[in-house]
Amino acid sequence: MSDEILTLKELATYLKLTEKTAYRLAAEGKFPGFKVGGSWRFKSEDINAWIEKQKVTKDDIND
Secondary structure (H helix, E strand, C coil), rough: CCCEEHHHHHHHHEEECCHHHHHHHHHCCCCCCCCCCCCCEEHHHHHHHHHHHCCCCHHHHHC
């Protein structure tokens, strides 16, 4: 899944979100994505990196 490009629907399925929520978050710039012909696309490696950055560690909780 390194260079795979995901559609909005595929991203929503991957993250277990509704398509509407995924669209809103993408439009707000919360997901690393880009538009092609007006449709959102996401590189799977960017999404996986984003997931890693979202993880909360014990140190984050104690700050």
